[in-house]
Amino acid sequence: MTSTDVPGPTAEDQAELEAMYDAFDAAHMKPLWTQIGGLMPTVPRPDAVPALWRWSTLLPLAERAGELVPVGRGGERRAIALANPGLGGAPYATPTLWAAIQYLGPREEAPAHRHTQSAFRFVVDGDGVWTNVEGDPVAMRRGDLLLTPGMHFHEHHNTSDRPMAWIDGLDIPLVRGLDAGFFEEGPEQLATRRTPPVSRNERLWAHPGLTPVGAPGTPASPLMAYRWKHTDAALTAQLELEAAGYPGVLEPGHAVVRYTNPATAGDCLNTIRCEMHRLRSGTRTAPTRTAGSSVWQVFDGTATVSIDAESFDVGTGDLFAVPSWARLSIETGGGLDAFHFSDAPVFDALGLARTHTKDPA
Ligand code: GTQ
Ligand code: FE2
Numbered sequence: 001m002t003s004t005d006v007p008g009p010t011a012e013d014q015a016e017l018e019a020m021y022d023a024f025d026a027a028h029m030k031p032l033w034t035q036i037g038g039l040m041p042t043v044p045r046p047d048a049v050p051a052l053w054r055w056s057t058l059l060p061l062a063e064r065a066g067e068l069v070p071v072g073r074g075g076e077r078r079a080i081a082l083a084n085p086g087l088g089g090a091p092y093a094t095p096t097l098w099a100a101i102q103y104l105g106p107r108e109e110a111p112a113h114r115h116t117q118s119a120f121r122f123v124v125d126g127d128g129v130w131t132n133v134e135g136d137p138v139a140m141r142r143g144d145l146l147l148t149p150g151m152h153f154h155e156h157h158n159t160s161d162r163p164m165a166w167i168d169g170l171d172i173p174l175v176r177g178l179d180a181g182f183f184e185e186g187p188e189q190l191a192t193r194r195t196p197p198v199s200r201n202e203r204l205w206a207h208p209g210l211t212p213v214g215a216p217g218t219p220a221s222p223l224m225a226y227r228w229k230h231t232d233a234a235l236t237a238q239l240e241l242e243a244a245g246y247p248g249v250l251e252p253g254h255a256v257v258r259y260t261n262p263a264t265a266g267d268c269l270n271t272i273r274c275e276m277h278r279l280r281s282g283t284r285t286a287p288t289r290t291a292g293s294s295v296w297q298v299f300d301g302t303a304t305v306s307i308d309a310e311s312f313d314v315g316t317g318d319l320f321a322v323p324s325w326a327r328l329s330i331e332t333g334g335g336l337d338a339f340h341f342s343d344a345p346v347f348d349a350l351g352l353a354r355t356h357t358k359d360p361a
Contacts, residue, residue, distance in 0.1 A: 046323035048094050048293060049086035050307035055124070055317025058082075062103040062165050071110050073185070077156075078103050078110070079168055082295075084321055090173070093321045094293030096343040097272070098172035103165045104129055104158040112155035112186025118220065118269040119148040119170045122339050124299060124317050128160030133224050135191040138199045140166060143228025143299065145259055145339075147268055149220030153186045159195055167297060167319070169341045171271040199225060205262050206230075217263035220270050226259050235278040235337070253283030266345075273344040276337065277330075279303070284331040291354040294322045294342030301336035305329075 009017075024031060032039070062080060071078045079100040081091035093099040102121070104110060112132070121131065127141040132155050133148055140146055148154045158164055175181045204212045205223040215222065238255035241248055250256050259274040260266060267273045276299070279285070287306070296305075302315045306329045307322055314320065322328050330336070347353040 044291060044323075044325040046095065046293065046325070047086045047088070048084045048092075048321060048323040050310040050312075050323065050326060051082075051084050051086075051093070051321045052312045052314070053082050053319045055315075055319075058101045058319075059165055059317070062101045063163070066103050066105045066163060071104065071108055073111050073188075076111065076113060077168075082319060082321070086323070092173040093295050093319075094173070094323065094343070095177075096171060096174040096293055096346065097295055097321075097341065098168070098170040099295045099319060099321075099341075100168045100170075101165055102156075102168050103163060104156060105163045106158060106161045108158050109190060110156040111188065112153050112191065113184060114151050114153045114186065115183040116150045116180055117170045117172050117175045118150045118271050119154075119168060120269065120272065120274060120341070121146040121148075121166050121168055122274075122297065122341075123166045124297060124339075126162070126164045126166070128162055129156055129158045129164045129166070130195055131156045132191045133199075133201070136200045136224070137192055137194050137196060138201070138225050139195065139197070140164070141228070143231065145226040145231075145268075145274055147221055147224045147226075149218070149269060151182075153191070155186065155190055157190055157193065159193070169272060169274075169295065171269075171343070174271060174343065174346065201225070211263060218261075219264075219266075221259075221261035221263075221268040223262050223268075226268075231257060231276050235276065239278065239280055251286060253280035254278075254285055269345070271343065271346050273342045275340045277340055279330065279332045279336040279338075281333060281335040283336075285329050286357050287327050287329040289325045289327050289356045290322075290342075290344075291324055291352055292343045292347040293324050294340060294344075296320050296322070297339045299337040299339050301332060301334055301338075303330050303332040303336045303338070306331075 065078055079102040081100045082093045083091050084093055123140050123142050123144050129140045130137045134152050138146055201224045204215050234257045235255045238249050255278045257276050259268040297319045298314050298316050305312045308326045
């Protein structure tokens with residue numbers, strides 16, 4: 001008997017199958033075999049798409065919110081999230097990362113609170129705001145990365161007569177997906193309006209290679225501020241060494257520093273990796289795919305960014321999202337400094353980290 005002679009399902013068989021699927025539905029059960037392609041794809045198939053937000057769009061809208069919307073208890077922060085168009089209207093830049101522009105007018109204050117979500121601020125321009133982290137006043141200035149690890153009380157206050165805007169990065173979608181969110185309001189009064197030039201945590205922890213003996217180490221960084229002066233010097237030195245013929249740079253013309261916990265050399269936050277990239281003028285990075293999603297903000301310079309089939313021309317302040325396993329390449333004519341944050345620590349911790357670099361085409 002050949003296979004063409006195998007009798008097909010009878011009407012009776014069909015009716016039994018349909019009854020079984022109806023019974024699955026009624027019992028809240030789902031068979032794997034009808035959806036395996038969507039559940040277990042051969043490579044990640046993110047809903048998030050390559051997306052671009054221009055600073056020239058974000059900043060005027062944040063200024064408008066500054067005119068129309070007060071900051072205070074309840075809303076907590078005047079932060080406006082970047083919503084990836086692939087994520088169905090959710091206020092998420094990627095499935096794991098929140099990215100927002102936050103704005104404080106002259107003399108404004110954002111009240112104290114703490115939460116299990118980890119946070120950082122990155123300042124593309126301006127100064128005048130202080131963030132008190134556990135009562136320790138930390139100045140926010142151009143090029144600085146400021147941390148608020150999970151469950152640290154924090155409040156922000158603008159001591160100047162000028163407004164200030166910056167970006168926030170948090171693991172809000174990850175923590176939401178894990179149902180791990182806890183949130184507490186802090187005191188109504190600011191912990192302090194003091195504005196010391198150097199925060200207590202920097203006085204303890206901001207000395208390269210020197211660990212304060214007796215100070216408690218923590219999984220997230222005990223250092224809350226990474227100053228542009230240091231970041232810039234590290235990148236400058238890497239590229240100078242490369243130019244002098246010494247090894248140690250990631251790829252030709254591409255220097256990267258990672259913001260780390262000085263007590264462990266691990267990532268500065270438990271769930272978010274932060275890095276600053278510098279591309280020498282005329283550099284193009286090798287096209288790379290990485291499991292895990294990320295967001296970039298141009299700090300200085302211009303570039304053309306290719307993410308899968310998309311291509312964006314970007315300049316200072318512009319942000320773009322890179323979905324998991326999207327092919328990324330960055331090309332700059334005049335040179336580029338770009339801040340990058342990702343969910344890489346989560347992928348590392350769970351054994352999910354993968355990366356693939358192709359030869360430049
Ligand atoms: O500054 O404390 O963009 O709690 C989102 C949640 C900022 C903050 C955000 C927050 C904050
Ligand atoms: Fe917060």
